Amino acid sequence: xxxxxxxxxxxxxxxxxxxxxxxxxxxxxxxxxxxxxxxxxxxxxxxxxxxxxxxxxxxxxxxxxxxxxxxxxxxxxxxxxxxxxxxxxxxxxxxxxxxxxxxxxxxxxxxxxxxxxxxxxxxxxxxxxxxxxxxxxxxxxxxxxxxxxxxxxxxxxxxxxxxxxxxxxxxxxxxxxxxxxxxxxxxxxxxxxxxxxxxxxxxxxxxxxxxxxxxxxxxxxxxxxxxxxxxxxxxxxxxxxxxxxxxxxxxxxxxxxxxxxxxxxxxxxxxxxxxxxxxxxxxxxxxxxxxxxxxxxxxxxxxxxxxxxxxxxxxxxxx
Numbered sequence: 001x002x003x004x005x006x007x008x009x010x011x012x013x014x015x016x017x018x019x020x021x022x023x024x025x026x027x028x029x030x031x032x033x034x035x036x037x038x039x040x041x042x043x044x045x046x047x048x049x050x051x052x053x054x055x056x057x058x059x060x061x062x063x064x065x066x067x068x069x070x071x072x073x074x075x076x077x078x079x080x081x082x083x084x085x086x087x088x089x090x091x092x093x094x095x096x097x098x099x100x101x102x103x104x105x106x107x108x109x110x111x112x113x114x115x116x117x118x119x120x121x122x123x124x125x126x127x128x129x130x131x132x133x134x135x136x137x138x139x140x141x142x143x144x145x146x147x148x149x150x151x152x153x154x155x156x157x158x159x160x161x162x163x164x165x166x167x168x169x170x171x172x173x174x175x176x177x178x179x180x181x182x183x184x185x186x187x188x189x190x191x192x193x194x195x196x197x198x199x200x201x202x203x204x205x206x207x208x209x210x211x212x213x214x215x216x217x218x219x220x221x222x223x224x225x226x227x228x229x230x231x232x233x234x235x236x237x238x239x240x241x242x243x244x245x246x247x248x249x250x251x252x253x254x255x256x257x258x259x260x261x262x263x264x265x266x267x268x269x270x271x272x273x274x275x276x277x278x279x280x281x282x283x284x285x286x287x288x289x290x291x292x293x294x295x296x297x298x299x300x301x302x303x304x305x306x307x308x309x310x311x312x313x314x315x316x317x318x319x
Contacts, residue, residue: 003032003033003034004033005033005034005035005036006027006031006033006034006035006036006074006075006214007035007036007038007072007073007074007075008020008023008024008027008035008036008037008038008073008074008075008076008077009038009040009064009067009068009072009073009075009076009077010037010038010039010040010064010076010077011039011040011041011060011064012039012040012041013153014153014154014155014179015079015153015154015175015178015179016077016079017037017039018178018179018180019077019079019178019203020037020077021037022178023077023097023203023205023221024036024037026097026221027075027205027217027218027221030217030218030220030221031217038067038072038073040063040064040067040073041063060078060079060082061078061082061083061084064076064078064206065088065091065206068091068206068207068208069088069090069091069208071208074207074208074211074214075094075205075206075207075214075218076205076206076207077203077204077205077206078203078204078206079175079199079202079203079204080096080199080200080202080203080204080230080234081196081197081198081199081200081202083199083204083234085234085235085237085238086238089209090208090209090210091206091207091208091209092206092207092208092209092215093204093205093206094205094206094207094214094215094218094219094222095204095205095218095219095220095221095222096202096203096204096205096222096223096226096227096230097202097203097205097221097222097223097226098223098226099174099201099202099223099226099229099230100173100174100177100178100201100202101173101174101177101201102172102173102174102191102196102200102201102202102251103172103173103188103189103190103191103194103196103201104130104170104171104172104173104189104194104196104200105170105171105172105173105176105185105187105188105189106123106168106169106170106185106186106187106189107157107158107161107168107169107171107184107185107186108161108167108168108186108187109161109162109164109167109168111186112167112168112186112187113186113187114134114168114187114189114193115141115143117143117145117167117168118167119144120144120145120146121144121145121146121167121168122145122146122148122165122166122167122168123145123146123147123148123166123167123168123169123170124147124148124149124150124157124160124161124166124168124169124170125147125148125149125150125169125170126149126150126151127170127197128246128247128273129195129197129246129247129248129249130147130170130194131147131149131247131273131274131275132247132269132270132271132272132273132274132275132278133193133194133195133249133269133271133275133278134147134170134193134194134275135147135273135274135275135276136271136275136276136278137193137194137275138275139275139276147273148166150166150169154171154175154176154179154181157169157171158171158181158184168186170189170194172196172200172201173185173188173201174200174201191251191253191267194249195249195250195251195267195268195269195280196249196250196251197248197249197250198230198233198234198236198237198248198249198250199230199233199234200251202226202230205218205221225254225261225287228252228264228287228288228291228294229251229252229253229254229264229294230252231288231291231294231295231298232250232252232264232266232288232294232295232297232298233250233251233252233266233298234298235294235295235296235297235298235299235302236248236250236266236268236298236299236301236302236305237250237298237302238298238302239298239299239302239303239306240270240302240305240306240310240311240314241311246270246314247270247271247272247273247313247314248268248269248270248314249267249268249269249270250266250267250268250269250298251266251267252264252265252266252267252297253265254287255284261287262286262287263284263285263286263287264284264285264286264287264288264297265282265283265284266282266283266284266297266298266301267280267281267282268280268281268282268301268302268305269281270305270310270313270314271313272313277309277313278313279305279308279309279310279313281301281304281305281308282301283297283300283301283304285297
């Protein structure tokens with residue numbers, strides 16, 4: 001390999017720059033080459049519309065992928081949950097590094113936990129998935145909350161709480177951790193309360209399918225357990241024919257007997273935004289040993305969910 005700098009395509013947000021910087025350091029270590037960040041503005045970054053209105057699927061990804069195809073960057077880093085489930089033939093997911101904490105978290109005024117929020121509490125989130133599950137939990141436990149749609153970066157969202165416009169906002173633990181703000185979390189939401197987005201907490205490192213040398217080098221950053229888990233989650237999402245702004249939650253976690261990981265549990269949920277109707281199912285089986293088996297696990301659970309009426313609960317169907 002040459003010692004010429006590798007160009008890493010990244011979104012401009014503070015979070016994207018932070019996680020791309022971490023990947024750049026790791027890639028530099030495994031390749032011995034410097035890595036320079038190339039900032040790219042995506043449609044999702046400039047549009048102020050809510051994700052459900054602009055389609056959600058691919059809005060943070062397309063510009064990065066276009067730069068890759070044109071050869072303007074050598075590889076790109078995405079938040080995996082933003083990736084459309086269909087993989088372009090000319091690009092390859094070269095690495096899925098070890099996943100951060102996949103949970104959602106609350107940042108609330110007065111250091112309150114979710115269940116301690118006052119009656120009528122206004123909770124901000126741009127995610128219909130979060131709205132659906134928070135509202136369903138509130139209905140089941142006699143809580144009185146109002147979910148408020150918001151957009152903006154992490155700083156903007158937390159400022160809504162500090163300025164008193166909202167009582168709380170819901171964010172991803174992984175994002176706050178990557179920008180060094182995890183200590184602002186007032187409550188970690190249990191997976192049993194809110195299932196995360198498929199792929200949440202994981203990063204995707206993508207490059208051109210024809211660059212065998214770079215694919216091999218980036219492969220050193222791949223975590224097989226994370227990859228198989230997110231593959232099952234994204235297969236579920238794809239089989240539901242839902243885009244990444246649909247109210248679908250999924251998480252595959254590995255179950256261990258002592259030090260031996262022997263099973264994987266895949267959980268999925270879909271619901272109406274007001275939380276009045278939910279379909280939530282899970283399946284447990286051997287850890288998939290191949291990509292195809294992980295895909296099959298997701299499809300099987302999706303088929304069960306569709307048989308229970310999941311399709312009628314999603315506002316957005318993938319085109």
